[in-house]
Amino acid sequence: MTAEVQDEWLGVVKLTGELDAYSGAEFREVIETLMAGATAFLLVDLMALEYIDSVGLGILMGGAKRARQQGGEIAVVCERANLRRVFDISGTAELLNVRDSYDEALAVLAAKRQGGTSDAPGEAE
Amino acid sequence: MTAEVQDEWLGVVKLTGELDAYSGAEFREVIETLMAGATAFLLVDLMALEYIDSVGLGILMGGAKRARQQGGEIAVVCERANLRRVFDISGTAELLNVRDSYDEALAVLAAKRQGGTSDAPGEAE
Amino acid sequence: MAGNGECVKLVIPCHPKYVAVVRLALTGVAARTDLTVDDIEDVKVAVSEACTNVIDHAFADEETGDKRPPIEIVFYPRDEEVLVEVTDEGSGFDPKRVVLADDVLGDKQGGLGLYLMQRLMDKVEVQSAPGSGTKIKMIKRASR
Amino acid sequence: MAGNGECVKLVIPCHPKYVAVVRLALTGVAARTDLTVDDIEDVKVAVSEACTNVIDHAFADEETGDKRPPIEIVFYPRDEEVLVEVTDEGSGFDPKRVVLADDVLGDKQGGLGLYLMQRLMDKVEVQSAPGSGTKIKMIKRASR
Ligand SMILES: Nc1ncnc2c1ncn2[C@@H]1O[C@H](COP(=O)(O)OP(=O)(O)O)[C@@H](O)[C@H]1O
Ligand SMILES: Nc1ncnc2c1ncn2[C@@H]1O[C@H](COP(=O)(O)OP(=O)(O)O)[C@@H](O)[C@H]1O
Numbered sequence: 029m030t031a032e033v034q035d036e037w038l039g040v041v042k043l044t045g046e047l048d049a050y051s052g053a054e055f056r057e058v059i060e061t062l063m064a065g066a067t068a069f070l071l072v073d074l075m076a077l078e079y080i081d082s083v084g085l086g087i088l089m090g091g092a093k094r095a096r097q098q099g100g101e102i103a104v105v106c107e108r109a110n111l112r113r114v115f116d117i118s119g120t121a122e123l124l125n126v127r128d129s130y131d132e133a134l135a136v137l138a139a140k141r142q143g144g145t146s147d148a149p150g151e152a153e
Numbered sequence: 154m155t156a157e158v159q160d161e162w163l164g165v166v167k168l169t170g171e172l173d174a175y176s177g178a179e180f181r182e183v184i185e186t187l188m189a190g191a192t193a194f195l196l197v198d199l200m201a202l203e204y205i206d207s208v209g210l211g212i213l214m215g216g217a218k219r220a221r222q223q224g225g226e227i228a229v230v231c232e233r234a235n236l237r238r239v240f241d242i243s244g245t246a247e248l249l250n251v252r253d254s255y256d257e258a259l260a261v262l263a264a265k266r267q268g269g270t271s272d273a274p275g276e277a278e
Numbered sequence: 279m280a281g282n283g284e285c286v287k288l289v290i291p292c293h294p295k296y297v298a299v300v301r302l303a304l305t306g307v308a309a310r311t312d313l314t315v316d317d318i319e320d321v322k323v324a325v326s327e328a329c330t331n332v333i334d335h336a337f338a339d340e341e342t343g344d345k346r347p348p349i350e351i352v353f354y355p356r357d358e359e360v361l362v363e364v365t366d367e368g369s370g371f372d373p374k375r376v377v378l379a380d381d382v383l384g385d386k387q388g389g390l391g392l393y394l395m396q397r398l399m400d401k402v403e404v405q406s407a408p409g410s411g412t413k414i415k416m417i418k419r420a421s422r
Numbered sequence: 423m424a425g426n427g428e429c430v431k432l433v434i435p436c437h438p439k440y441v442a443v444v445r446l447a448l449t450g451v452a453a454r455t456d457l458t459v460d461d462i463e464d465v466k467v468a469v470s471e472a473c474t475n476v477i478d479h480a481f482a483d484e485e486t487g488d489k490r491p492p493i494e495i496v497f498y499p500r501d502e503e504v505l506v507e508v509t510d511e512g513s514g515f516d517p518k519r520v521v522l523a524d525d526v527l528g529d530k531q532g533g534l535g536l537y538l539m540q541r542l543m544d545k546v547e548v549q550s551a552p553g554s555g556t557k558i559k560m561i562k563r564a565s566r
Contacts, residue, residue, distance in 0.1 A: 048326060049326075082330070
């Protein structure tokens with residue numbers, strides 16, 4: 029797992045391997061540390077992730093809530109069919125702004141940041 | 154697993170995945186079919202193989218014996234450390250002419266075929 | 279949903295550390311069936327959810343990891359399907375009182391595990407009652 | 423060589439089809455220890471040899487696959503080592519009468535399995551007697 033803050037406003041977390049109840053503990057902490065700073069926009073790169081289940085969804089949903097509370101947004105990059113399926117059937121794909129590519133996900137966050145008519149659903153509280 | 158007869162004199166078998174008691178049954182048959190023809194020289198390509206144990210060694214040793222009975226030779230291409238270790242500690246690496254590259258293994262067989270001073274140990278019976 | 283025929287049994291400590299082992303073993307068992315790679319991914323999630331539920335819900339917090347009885351997972355690989363049974367000796371629950379999540383967006387995040395199991399598998403049967411442990415039986419058929 | 427502490431138990435049918443499942447489960451268990459990737463490859467071979475021996479030697483030919491009792495494999499992952507026990511309820515044998523292969527080149531191919539186990543693992547203990555099944559205990563320590 030790598031995590032970095034880019035351009036101050038944007039936190040990027042890149043996950044590899046499997047995200048489950050065991051590895052999830054570290055991911056949850058990483059998100060909390062990122063969001064405790066000024067970062068309100070979160071890009072989660074799952075291109076190299078092989079597995080996700082409800083634990084991972086829960087952590088991402090928590091990150092989304094937090095981001096919006098801070099006036100930001102979350103976006104997820106994910107292409108693998110088995111992960112997309114978990115996002116889709118759980119109904120979280122839209123809420124987490126799951127996109128096929130890094131650039132698309134970044135565009136979602138940038139649009140929201142510019143306060144424009146983002147294609148991101150869900151408003152900041 | 155792919156198997157083909159090249160240039161009449163040479164049979165080439167390429168293995169992928171794991172070679173154990175289960176998958177070994179097919180490999181044993183393939184070797185027998187190849188050697189039942191005019192082929193007496195056998196090149197076994199293990200570059201894409203991930204696992205071998207005593208079952209695989211036994212089949213290769215059987216192939217070596219058969220090849221030599223028919224005036225031929227066997228050579229094995231294998232680079233992976235975990236497989237090399239099994240060849241080495243079992244003392245079969247020399248007998249099976251285990252080499253790092255396809256070309257080296259082919260050279261062993263070609264030298265033996267030309268009846269020259271091959272670097273292959275073990276004489277045909 | 280009868281568990282008969284050849285089976286592979288796995289017993290793991292009640293700890294998140296070992297759920298990945300269940301997925302690996304499943305991969306090996308399912309490779310001997312007609313299930314596709316995508317089918318197997320579905321079963322991986324469903325079985326992990328069942329195990330995570332045992333770890334999260336089957337025991338009171340006082341019982342620490344070592345004192346908890348293990349989780350038993352049995353795979354019955356058949357030609358065209360795999361049956362999986364996940365059994366614990368925990369508190370049990372009343373399956374009728376568990377509401378499936380149709381809205382996982384709200385604050386209530388409960389119910390996602392059983393919901394995913396039901397969506398990802400072809401059949402799910404919950405045998406549980408307060409005080410007598412839980413057995414989840416699930417079947418995945420090979421898609422074609 | 424005491425089997426205590428957290429363990430993962432696997433029970434497979436006495437058939438070559440399932441030995442790959444044991445290797446996969448081992449991979450998951452050993453990933454939680456200090457063992458290196460190379461260490462784990464060594465254990466994979468040793469454990470497979472033990473299982474293949476059960477399949478090849480522990481039962482008379484008349485007993486077909488379904489009638490044979492299963493093979494039990496227990497992994498005890500510790501920080502710096504893993505202990506593996508492979509147990510069968512087969513015919514058993516006299517370990518003293520088994521000559522280890524120092525020459526696997528000859529016609530006699532017997533003994534390669536136990537030889538590899540001993541070379542690949544740090545400790546191997548054979549508990550067996552004719553008529554009372556076999557238990558092989560093996561320890562692999564993390565190399566550094
Ligand atoms: N193995 C189990 N032992 C005890 N209770 C369980 C078990 N599995 C599920 N439950 C109960 O069913 C509820 C719903 O489970 P689930 O759908 O997985 O959602 P969640 O885990 O998010 O609560 C749990 O909150 C718990 O009360
Ligand atoms: N689980 C077992 N049950 C009964 N006999 C066994 C078992 N494991 C090993 N043996 C005996 O020990 C001998 C040596 O085994 P091994 O070293 O693996 O060589 P191989 O399998 O090539 O004979 C076997 O031939 C068999 O007689």
